[in-house]
Amino acid sequence: MDDQQFRQLLNCFALSWDGYRKVRKGVKKRVRRHMQQLGCRTMQAYLSALNQNKEARQHCEYLLTVSISRFFRVQDFWQALENKILPTIIKENRHRVKVWSAGCACGEEVYSLKILWDMLGGRFQRLPELEIWATDMNPAYLNKARTGIYPRSSLKEIPEALRKIYFRPQAKGRFYAVCDPLKKQVVWRVHNLFFDPPGRDFQLVFLRNSLLTYYQDELKEPAFQKVLDSLAQGGFLIIGSHEKIPPGARGLLLFGHHPYIFQKEA
Ligand SMILES: C[S@@+](CC[C@H](N)C(=O)[O-])C[C@H]1O[C@@H](n2cnc3c(N)ncnc32)[C@H](O)[C@@H]1O
Structure with missing residues (x-):
């Protein structure tokens, strides 16, 4: 998945490229696995699967969340x-x-x-x-x-x-x-x-x-x-x-x- 395809996915959830730029490697990896599970070879196929399958869309939304944190951050x-x-x-x-x-x-x-x-x-x-x-x-x-x-x-x-x-x-x-x-x-x-x-x-x-x-x-x-x-x-x-x-x-x-x-x- 190249950055342009990743941006297409972010746009589908109104997520911001700036927010994901630094963490995109890990997020892409999770999404790629999900694409494989759904048998989607292209971003186009994946986006259309997400449109048709509410559960898959919800799962993808979870995959896009980033949990980076730590105690007493800042x-x-x-x-x-x-x-x-x-x-x-x-x-x-x-x-x-x-x-x-x-x-x-x-x-x-x-x-x-x-x-x-x-x-x-x-x-x-x-x-x-x-x-x-x-x-x-x-x-x-x-x-x-x-x-x-x-x-x-x-x-x-x-x-x-x-x-x-x-x-x-x-x-x-x-x-x-x-x-x-x-x-x-x-x-x-x-x-x-x-x-x-x-x-x-x-x-x-x-x-x-x-x-x-x-x-x-x-x-x-x-x-x-x-x-x-x-x-x-x-x-x-x-x-x-x-x-x-x-x-x-x-x-x-x-x-x-x-x-x-x-x-x-x-
Ligand atoms: C990077 S963590 C931030 C954790 C903590 N607030 C901190 O600053 O260390 C971002 C969290 O926001 C949550 N999140 C993202 N979009 C959300 C939404 N629309 N509603 C509720 N939580 C959301 C994610 O699931 C993730 O756990």
Whole structure:
């Protein structure tokens, strides 16, 4: 499959070439295998099979998702979260804090937050109840997230002292399992960002490296608006460090000097 044929496939799902350029090798490999399984020798034949077969189309859509993530991805952000954002949210929401991790992949971002939250327990007399909605369109990723077992490479940004507290080594240290208490109070749900959010009034929404990276512009704006609507007034929205919010988006203020942290206007 050459790049032109791959672009044809991306276009069929309104996915963006820019988002896939760096990861296309691995994605193409998965798609090629699917083409073979369906007996399609050309992209034309594959596209027409996807048009006629809903299940095959759905499977292809899953194959096109990219789950690359790791614990505490972008250290600067997690420091801002620990030192500024979470303390602000906690002071203003004494009873309950609602968080949505949209496009959570295999849960690395969610468990990173749970670790920070647990650590904040030592700084605050009493923490509010934490309710996390962790959603992704790919159910296979959510199953991995529920299991909570990760290759060592996903943990490379976690200091050893923390790794010892929150993870158990498996298979001679090639994999690590998150400890059971971190798994509590997380609702893992299949959800597509083009549909209504799983809740409202979230104080914190993670929308990192999903909608804004992998989709073509015309799809981004309406889905982004739905995400904005789910934020509480004064709530925080986090996007990927290389992403930009759609030009039509209103009602967001940049938070501090981080170009990927926003606060919804009160
Ligand atoms: C690269 S991972 C990002 C994981 C994590 N947010 C991070 O930044 O480390 C992108 C995730 O977005 C999910 N995704 C892509 N399109 C989606 C959609 N329309 N609805 C929900 N999830 C989607 C993919 O399945 C994948 O798990």
